[in-house]
Amino acid sequence: MQVLEGHSARTALTRSFNEIPVPDSVLARIKTTFGEALSPQQVVERILADVRERGDDALRDWTEKLDSTRPEVLAVSAQEIADATVDADLHDAIRLAIARVRDFYGQQPAHGFLNHGPDGALGQLIRPLGRVGVYVPGGLAPLISTLIHTAVPAQVAGVPQIVVTTPPGKNGQINPAILVAARELGITEVYRVGGAQAIGALAYGTASIGAVDKIAGPGNLFVVIAKRLVYGQTGIESLPGPTETLVLADDSADARFVAADLLAQAEHLGAEPVLISDSRELLVAVQAELSGQLEALPEPNRTWARDSIAARMKVVLAADLDEGLDLANLYAPEHLCLLTRDPWSLLGRVQRAGGVFIGEYSMEALGDYVAGPSHVMPTGGTARFASPVNVRDFQNIISVVGINEATLRRIGPAGATLARAEGLEAHARAIESRLDES
Numbered sequence: 001m002q003v004l005e006g007h008s009a010r011t012a013l014t015r016s017f018n019e020i021p022v023p024d025s026v027l028a029r030i031k032t033t034f035g036e037a038l039s040p041q042q043v044v045e046r047i048l049a050d051v052r053e054r055g056d057d058a059l060r061d062w063t064e065k066l067d068s069t070r071p072e073v074l075a076v077s078a079q080e081i082a083d084a085t086v087d088a089d090l091h092d093a094i095r096l097a098i099a100r101v102r103d104f105y106g107q108q109p110a111h112g113f114l115n116h117g118p119d120g121a122l123g124q125l126i127r128p129l130g131r132v133g134v135y136v137p138g139g140l141a142p143l144i145s146t147l148i149h150t151a152v153p154a155q156v157a158g159v160p161q162i163v164v165t166t167p168p169g170k171n172g173q174i175n176p177a178i179l180v181a182a183r184e185l186g187i188t189e190v191y192r193v194g195g196a197q198a199i200g201a202l203a204y205g206t207a208s209i210g211a212v213d214k215i216a217g218p219g220n221l222f223v224v225i226a227k228r229l230v231y232g233q234t235g236i237e238s239l240p241g242p243t244e245t246l247v248l249a250d251d252s253a254d255a256r257f258v259a260a261d262l263l264a265q266a267e268h269l270g271a272e273p274v275l276i277s278d279s280r281e282l283l284v285a286v287q288a289e290l291s292g293q294l295e296a297l298p299e300p301n302r303t304w305a306r307d308s309i310a311a312r313m314k315v316v317l318a319a320d321l322d323e324g325l326d327l328a329n330l331y332a333p334e335h336l337c338l339l340t341r342d343p344w345s346l347l348g349r350v351q352r353a354g355g356v357f358i359g360e361y362s363m364e365a366l367g368d369y370v371a372g373p374s375h376v377m378p379t380g381g382t383a384r385f386a387s388p389v390n391v392r393d394f395q396n397i398i399s400v401v402g403i404n405e406a407t408l409r410r411i412g413p414a415g416a417t418l419a420r421a422e423g424l425e426a427h428a429r430a431i432e433s434r435l436d437e438s
């Protein structure tokens, strides 16, 4: 594998979400499915327009075409949710994950304020959104944890209606563990539809699926493009797409752990693993470990991980950890894993990442499930401006303005002056109308 350094490393790690190359495998599947070489954006536009026009029938047709099953009834029944079972260990793990994510978000300060002072009252009211759609990926793997990591912050925010959409398996069913997690969360609306068609349904509404105020949750390229295109029709929390992990390691790191962490995320479809170290020896050792651990993975995981590594892995030799951190901040990874001698000493210099995972006991895979913070984090460089899913994503802020008369007399003239400078005479007069009184 090519080792990048200096200028070539900076170039390779500079990116923008809109310029991320589409994997060949995705383009090939589009060609076979649609019979022509469309871009993912064109595919999504086609699907969204159809869902908007034909509603549930479009959802059934697209699911049949893309997921090889036709969901005549889109809603999962209350009986199916009640009857879903998993083994006791998995059930306990689902409960533990819910409890830990709930505990974490219970600590997020998310309250408003209303200050009654000499000016009158000024403040912010915080209100939960009314109806939120949670997209749970299910193309390759049924991401039970993603349901928990998206729905719990919404519940902590106080959202009264949470709706789940997820692609059905080829047997037309939703994985029972997702239904058990929904039941544990008290969620009663679950629909068997995934991909861009699910996003269209949540945004426009169909006979079966009522439109939502905001769509949250990650997905593949089609899901992310669809979310971006429906923004405005409905809200979206951000654009969490194909996952990526950047490990920054020095010569103290155990190559087995570094390789394991890179491989864990590489098994997600379209993932991008990045390794930066100031030790050439470590880079060599990790590459050897990666080949060994890759061969030891069962199928199909080995194929998924091999594809991510072969197509997208980047290996960088940095002059020192300072340069390594600069490069990490430039790349703005979803996950930044610090496997260095003194990882806490680097934390203050971390500027851009979805999450930072510190030391060898905080592997990102643990964060995917039971650490506490949501694993739904910004990808594709969007960590420059976006954050992991959190309580604020599910709340509106309403500004409160309750100025008193004395303050109006003090600040009103400046407001009128600014209004006239903008050529907005009616604004100025609205302010002065109260100043003229008495």
Ligand SMILES: NC(=O)c1ccc[n+]([C@@H]2O[C@H](COP(=O)([O-])OP(=O)(O)OC[C@H]3O[C@@H](n4cnc5c(N)ncnc54)[C@H](O)[C@@H]3O)[C@@H](O)[C@H]2O)c1
Pocket: 026, 029, 030, 033, 043, 066, 067, 136, 137, 138, 139, 140, 141, 143, 146, 167, 194, 195, 196, 197, 218, 219, 220, 221, 222, 223, 240, 241, 242, 243, 268, 269, 270, 271, 334, 375, 376, 377, 378, 379
């Ligand atoms: N950033 C995060 O926080 C985060 C968290 C979890 C998962 N993820 C990412 O979510 C993604 C999940 O992807 P997935 O594919 O397994 O599940 P998915 O549910 O996102 O997508 C599956 C759907 O994509 C649609 N689709 C597939 N091929 C298509 C085509 N050629 N044309 C049109 N539509 C098509 C189908 O409708 C299918 O139901 C992974 O990339 C993973 O890394 C990210």
Ligand SMILES: N[C@H](CO)Cc1c[nH]c[nH+]1
Pocket: 143, 145, 146, 243, 265, 268, 334, 368, 375, 376, 377
């Ligand atoms: N690592 C993924 C993106 O952060 C989330 C996930 C779910 N299940 C396993 N992993």
Ligand SMILES: [Zn+2]
Pocket: 243, 264, 265, 268, 365, 368
């Ligand atoms: Zn993961």
